[in-house]
Amino acid sequence: MAFKISTAAGAFALMALSAASVFAQSNPLAEPTAARTDTKTIIVGSADFPESQLLATIYAKALVAKGIAVETKLNIGSREVYIPALLDGSIDLLPEYAGATMSYLDKNATAHSPADVAAALKAALPKGVSMLTPSAAQDSDSVAVTRATAEKYKLKTIADLAPVASELVLGGPPEWKTRKEGIIGLKELYGLEFQSFKSLDVGGPLTLSALVNGQVQAANLFSTDPAIAANDLVVLDDVKNLFPAQNIVPVIATPKVSDVVTKTLDAVSAALTTKDLVVMNGRLANHDSFDVVAGDWLTEHKLN
Template sequence: MNRRTIPLVSAIAAGLLTMSACGGEDPLASDDSGPRSDSGTVVVGSADFTESTLLAEIYAGALEAKGIKVKKTLNIGSREAYIPALQDGSIDLIPEYTGVLDQYFDKDASATDSDEVYTELQAALPKDLIVLDKSDAEDKDAVVVTRKTADKYDLASIGDLKEVAGDLTLGGPPEWKTRPTGVPGLEKLYGVKFDSFRALDAGGPLSVQALKNGQVDAANLFTTDPNIPANDFVALEDPEHLFAAQNVVPLIAKSKADETVTDALNAVSAALDTETLAGLLEQVVLDKKDAADVAKEFLAANGLD
């Protein structure tokens, strides 16, 4: 392990202070006792990680360009928080990923191929929700280690961890401790059982910092994360397909998916591929550009503004 230069508790505390400084109130809270939005407004939400926020800004901008009234409710939290928000009308639209969304609604989901996952997902969705066109952009969960750790234990794939994980610590978002694609899936599919699990964030700065500083030996990051190449991290291969295809897709309340909304969001999906998404994310994460500004530039470059 690398020398621990920043205690984990301090890093978590700093992250919490940062969130507080940005507005610690519940993003779904409302002073109104009535509906969250009128019928002509689309409330766009996001999960609590950078890429989701960036995609939500892109969706919001594309809708506004078509004259649709938009309200943004960003950084809601995990899927366990924002899916109920979609179903109770607190939000109307959120960027999602086909594979994990399929597994959320269908505990017996088995598809791994991109098109098969999309088909299986459409059948699994509740009647009040639909997904629009999936994009070619894909961002998967990954088990990531430092180059030093990969070389020390000769790690190339997740299965290579089986004999050494008992001496290692895994870091990831709190929900990874119980999700089928988290700790339980690693044990079930690969026989990989870590010595301990540390709850961090959803592939965000706490996870990156903890991996860099040796506070964890492996972490859940996302494959488009520019921190992986920037830090020479190693994303371990997943030959058993613990992580199914994860194409970016708009998840929307069926009642809000009229022709104008659908066409605007499908046009975004048509313009997105993995390389493009990774480049946009790099501007936000490494170049420290505002996500809303990056979204505007993307929309303008693709004639969607």
């Protein structure tokens, strides 16, 4: 079966190609916190994958349109890097995924529905950090396999992997080794022990290529990735709710919260849909820049 790897790979290549921005942008976390004397500017950060960078760009542009001074520090890294950056003042605002952040902050969290996850996340946030209104839009972690693998082993759910996991290699980002929403949860909740785990990227071209080329037989991809449909991949149903609701939510340093910031970002969250994420990710895959895609979306929704 022929697979269309290039569709998704282009989106992740943009991490390098989209360095030019309409905003003043420093290397992520390059400047020490002690050097900050400007208390008005909001520094918007992001994780190290395109959708997060796109959402951060949307936040930044929406705030700029309201006259707020903004700086961006995109492509910082994983949650294990950017949450400490938020806590130490290196960044002030970032787009987050409610369930994953909840689990990161509270290892014993069991909430699954959007409302329960939002409540649990709010309770788990450290002092000095606030969350604004979550969006209905979600982008969840998933375990995906090729159509051929699904048919060979009759796989429809993650639980179906139990009899064959020992024969398969699992691929995912390095942090999956230690995350509940990763190897730990797959073992504890589903009883899965894979032949081995291959550290790749965050649902990017390495993961996709490894999956479609057979270097791994199951992999972590994001549910809004247009490569899933383009490559006829099968997302296995999470019947035991390993992955909690992953609504997009702005997380912000409490001192930077104001009426205008809240109203602006709440309007973004209210307009954003899961379908929007899939469409915009598809445009990134076709080499449109973060700035252009974000600007077009904001214009469409009259938010800039």
